Amino acid sequence: MIAFNHIHLSFNGKKVLDDLSLAVERGEKVVILGKSGSGKSSLFSLLLGFQEPDAGEIFFAGRRVDEKSVWEVRRKVAYIDQDVSLGSGTIFDLLDFIARLKTNLHLGQIRKEADELQHYFELSDEVLNKNIEELSGGERQRLAVMIAVLLHRDVFLLDEVTSALDLHLKKKVADFFIDRKDWTCLVISHDPVWLENPAVKVFDLEEKTWRL
Numbered sequence: 001m002i003a004f005n006h007i008h009l010s011f012n013g014k015k016v017l018d019d020l021s022l023a024v025e026r027g028e029k030v031v032i033l034g035k036s037g038s039g040k041s042s043l044f045s046l047l048l049g050f051q052e053p054d055a056g057e058i059f060f061a062g063r064r065v066d067e068k069s070v071w072e073v074r075r076k077v078a079y080i081d082q083d084v085s086l087g088s089g090t091i092f093d094l095l096d097f098i099a100r101l102k103t104n105l106h107l108g109q110i111r112k113e114a115d116e117l118q119h120y121f122e123l124s125d126e127v128l129n130k131n132i133e134e135l136s137g138g139e140r141q142r143l144a145v146m147i148a149v150l151l152h153r154d155v156f157l158l159d160e161v162t163s164a165l166d167l168h169l170k171k172k173v174a175d176f177f178i179d180r181k182d183w184t185c186l187v188i189s190h191d192p193v194w195l196e197n198p199a200v201k202v203f204d205l206e207e208k209t210w211r212l
Helices: 040-047 070-076 091-101 107-120 137-150 167-178
Strands: 002-011 014-024 029-033 055-060 077-080 155-159 184-188 200-204 209-211
Touching: 002 040, 014 040, 029 040, 040 055, 040 155, 040 184, 070 077, 077 137, 091 107, 091 137, 107 137, 137 167, 167 184
Parallel strands: 029 184, 029 200, 077 155, 155 184
Antiparallel strands: 002 014, 002 055, 200 209
């Protein structure tokens, strides 16, 4: 589904990725491990075309990622960044915007699905009536996950999406993705709820090897 082939990437003369190769099959859940600055988030930026490698190739669903194909990749991938960039305004305004993006769905259907996700992720009505700027870190993370799911995509790039949650909610979020066999997930996280799940594969970016 996703393949990084012999990727080289440098910033200001410093090597970040050095001949990295990594393949992720459809339906796999893969955690990327590595210290800060090791290039974890850069993998997501490369796949989405926000950065270009110095050398090497990236493939998505069998097609090389380049200026011609990158918009198709972005339409098929849901990305939650570490800073949880949600913009401004009310949450309901944001849900309305999503409904307008999904031209084949009516707002009522989006709201029904949103209600189910709101209940699962334990987001109260009070939270959904807040402005986005008023949300706590944990509320922002759960809202970002909820929105990503509402986009109806089956490939997810998740950058530290459980870092601000308590153990109970960390497990609920991780299990939600892991239990969906048809979803392909690349995850950046050091949370045990991901790392200790037997259904998750772990790739050590610094060693360029799979952890058993």
